[in-house]
Amino acid sequence: MSSLLTTLGLRASSPLTPTPNLAASYILTHFVFAYFVLSSRTPKQILGIDHNVSPREDLANYGEAAVRSGKITQKQLEALRRLESASANSVENFTLFVGAMLFALVAGLPATEVNGTGLVYTVARVGYAAAYVFVDKPRLSRARGVMWWVGNFACLSLLWIGGRAINSKVAGA
Numbered sequence: 001m002s003s004l005l006t007t008l009g010l011r012a013s014s015p016l017t018p019t020p021n022l023a024a025s026y027i028l029t030h031f032v033f034a035y036f037v038l039s040s041r042t043p044k045q046i047l048g049i050d051h052n053v054s055p056r057e058d059l060a061n062y063g064e065a066a067v068r069s070g071k072i073t074q075k076q077l078e079a080l081r082r083l084e085s086a087s088a089n090s091v092e093n094f095t096l097f098v099g100a101m102l103f104a105l106v107a108g109l110p111a112t113e114v115n116g117t118g119l120v121y122t123v124a125r126v127g128y129a130a131a132y133v134f135v136d137k138p139r140l141s142r143a144r145g146v147m148w149w150v151g152n153f154a155c156l157s158l159l160w161i162g163g164r165a166i167n168s169k170v171a172g173a
Contacts, residue, residue, distance in 0.1 A: 004074035021111040023101045026118035030097055032126065034090035038129055040083045047072050047080075059084065079133060086132035090125065093151065097121055100162075107162035108169075117158045123150035 044050035044058055049066045051058050059081055066072045072080075104114045128147035135141050 004163050019111040019115070021105070022115045022118060022126075023105055026122065026138070027098055027101055029122065030090075030094055033125065033129075034087065034094050035050065037112055037125075038087035038090050040082060040087060043080060043083065045077065056171070075136075082136075086129045089132070089148075090129065096152065096155045100158040103162045104158050107165040109162055109165060113161065114158070117154050120154040121151050124154065 040059075041055060044055070047066070048071060049058055049062050051062065054061075059077065063072075063077045063080070065075050067077050090158060101114065101118065104117070124147045128144055128151060131141065131144035131147060135143065
């Protein structure tokens, strides 16, 4: 358990070693998650409905025709639409996360706090994306909203704590 906490940056490997700050790793991970993992390009290419001229219009222009022709099912089309929505939301939310992480670094917050927030945000965003893509029942889709708020609250709390830390340094100067 100790090595897991050390790997996640929640505890130092020894009392004499500082806890590494993993902000850059979390930022890079979320960039890859938002722009690559959740991208619909690869699934659309596999299903043969990707058009490189204007890929953002694939589902709107060719989705229903692909269902009618039997190339994909209606359920697959709906899942692809949800995947595109999850990707768009992750891209939109990425700036809040980056801002919160960088502000925490500027404020000089402890690495364990920054890393812990990065971990909470990561779990929330993965849960959000999974709920968005795989849940097609209205009642169960509420889990997506809960995960969205958990991730945003993690970022907002980091901004709040960072702001307090900066203000306490200014007041003490």
